[in-house]
Amino acid sequence: MKYVIGIDIGTSAVKSVLVSVEGKVVCEHAESYPLHRPNPGWSEQNPEDWADRTIESLRRLMEKSKADPADVEGISFSGQMHGLVLVDAAGTALRPAILWNDTRTTPQCCKIEQMLGSKLLDIARNQALEGFTLPKILWVQEHEPDILSQASLFLLPKDYVRYRLTGDFAMDYSDAAGTLLLDVAGKEWSADIAQAFDLPLSLCPKLVESSGQTGTLLPAVAEAAGLLPSTKVFAGGADNACGAIGAGILSEGQTMCSIGTSGVVLSYESRKDVNPQGKMHFFNHGEENAFYVMGVTLAAGHSLSWFKDTFAKESTFESLLEGIEEVPAGSGGLLFTPYISGERTPHPDADIRGSFIGMDSGHTSKHFARAVLEGITFSLRESIDIIRESGKNITEVTAIGGGAQNETWLQMQADIFNANIVKLESEQGPAMGAAILAAYGCGWFPSLEACAKQFIRPFQTYAPDPDRVKQYDGLFSIYQDVYGQTRELNQRLAAYRK
Known part of the structure; x- marks a missing residue:
């Protein structure tokens, strides 16, 4: 039996699901982690908590399911959007992650709107809101400049976890679209937006498709998770994009x-x-x-x-x-x-x-x-x-x-x-969407839509x-x-x- 694993990095917990080639959820396991609110309106998490709990979730998933690690062909991710993780050249997180529901950045949002005007909607297609990533970067730029000066890259939550599992830095388009730094239609980082705030484009990771392979498991991670180093790892997507695929x-x-x-x-x-x-x-x-x-x-x-x-x-x-x-x-x-x-x-x-x-x-x-x-x-x-x-x-x-x-x-x-x-x-939501991305990435189906037809089945309809x-x-x-x-x-x- 062949399997894929979908991993959803949520705000309160990480959830892993083991899905068979027929689309059946064979096993699932969740591990929680804390949310920190050091000041009113702030919302932060330790990126290491995500990584540690993800590896533990995979280990428990494999133990509970008793699946043969050789039968697990691929892993992919869904993740909470917008959260800012700044890492140095060695990949070490420089501060706690600032999450999507953190509201400290109202002044930075006003600055973005004033500096860019209509250009923001033309390029990023979204307003500057406190939840997005660019305002968080600008907050660090203003309040913690020493931290930003040490930063080699910014990542989003699932991208940091995937880096910890594979050693590869990347971000998919669906998650990058929630940063306010992406030219959404052009599918590239916007030099105009970055330059407006004196941010080097080198701060932005490489862009990949959600179904693109971004490496395999690091040997030590594979051993800790009960999987093989040859297990393919795919980029994954934002939780809402994966929720859409999973539905x-x-x-x-x-x-x-x-x-x-x-x-x-x-x-x-x-x-x-x-x-x-x-x-x-x-x-x-x-x-x-x-x-x-x-x-x-x-x-x-x-x-x-x-x-x-x-x-x-x-x-x-x-x-x-x-x-x-x-x-x-x-x-x-x-x-x-x-x-x-x-x-x-x-x-x-x-x-x-x-x-x-x-x-x-x-x-x-x-x-x-x-x-x-x-x-x-x-x-x-x-x-x-x-x-x-x-x-x-x-x-x-x-x-x-x-x-x-x-x-x-x-x-x-x-x-x-x-x-x-x-x-x-x-209904497994974003975790199922991540599993579908892994199944498609592994070549099980000719399209995401074909995979979804196999994996997703309506149960009941409620008429108005x-x-x-x-x-x-x-x-x-x-x-x-x-x-x-x-x-x-x-x-x-x-x-x-x-």
């Missing part, structure tokens, strides 16, 4: 909704001349010469986790959501906006905060729980609508992540999006209910008014946040 989003018009800590609506795009003018993200796909447009809700699953931890800490998610199907659509006039960490799409606003609107004494915990789910889904619909306004006809959406685990929430997505929602038979669609349309228009009505209030409240 089969590989042709025009296909769309997915992924709800994890953040929430993502992503739609395949074959045209490289698309410029959403900052309303949506526009990135390179993990498939060669393809792209995708994407909207992000910063606190999607995080809003539900926050609600549980704050108001029902002893409950499981299952018990928290038990009975919400009995609460009518609209939660009895209770609306929630999931802005508890700021927002990304369509409001790139680090200061906005969440709200419950319409509370009365008749509302129970089930009304609040349902309102949280509805608010998250309303936020994601804003991205769906922007994609539709660009001319795409979205009639079907593939659901992955936490939002695909609850039937009531799946039906809610169908009703709020007014589209069929498809749940997959075995016309009456609830109409009801949610009315509620959605009220939801859209909340941002404008509360923006100034939140700006005034910002001074009181400690």
Whole structure:
């Protein structure tokens, strides 16, 4: 039996999946690592934690599965986007990684917008937001110049892990697109952007396709992981690009909704001349010469986790959501906006905060729980609508992540999006996308799409209910008014946040 391994370097844990040539997930294993917040708004991790836990995850995966190491032909990666890892000439990380959800870089984002103007959207196709990599480099340039002077390269999280496993430095196009340093359509590092901030292009690693081979395992790593040094290692991609591959989003018009800590609506795009003018993200796909447009809700699953931890800490998610199907659509006039960490799409606003609107004494915990789910889904619909306004006809959406685990929430997505929602038979998200990249890289299939057809199978479809669609349309228009009505209030409240 032949196998490949997909590795997803997440924000809280690394997950490895062993997948057979038939597309069956034979075994999986996850290893967690800490997140550090040394100052308000900061979010950092130790890159060595990613590497050590990845090797441990591979070792445990091989032990649990009892697979013959000689049968594992390839490994590939998915990784959390944007995180800055600076390494010296010896490949040693010079400081903790600054992560995607770190918000310290607002002044640097303003500087980028002022220096580049419309050129930023023309080249990088994205606005300067705190999550992206270039603002983090500029923060280090301003606050830790000695560190930047020692840096030989900048890497992203999965690229550092892959370097530690292979000794090879590289970055794929889908992850590079989230740095603000890539000419997205031209598929090359932008000398114009780098020069504007006195950054040498030599700081940027070589660029490769997501399915490109970037070496084999170092002998010591192979021994520690229970694999062979001859195991092929492929570049991999950004977590959202790999999530798209793992959901089969590989042709025009296909769309997915992924709800994890953040929430993502992503739609395949074959045209490289698309410029959403900052309303949506526009990135390179993990498939060669393809792209995708994407909207992000910063606190999607995080809003539900926050609600549980704050108001029902002893409950499981299952018990928290038990009975919400009995609460009518609209939660009895209770609306929630999931802005508890700021927002990304369509409001790139680090200061906005969440709200419950319409509370009365008749509302129970089930009304609040349902309102949280509805608010998250309303936020994601804003991205769906922007994609539709660009001319795409979205009639079907593939659901992955936490939002695909609850039937009531799946039906809610169908009703709020007014589209069929498809749940997959075995949903492994970005880790499966990484496995598909490895399988294609190993030559098992003639294309990523052919591989996806073998590996991914629909399980159930949820159709929109016309009456609830109409009801949610009315509620959605009220939801859209909340941002404008509360923006100034939140700006005034910002001074009181400690």
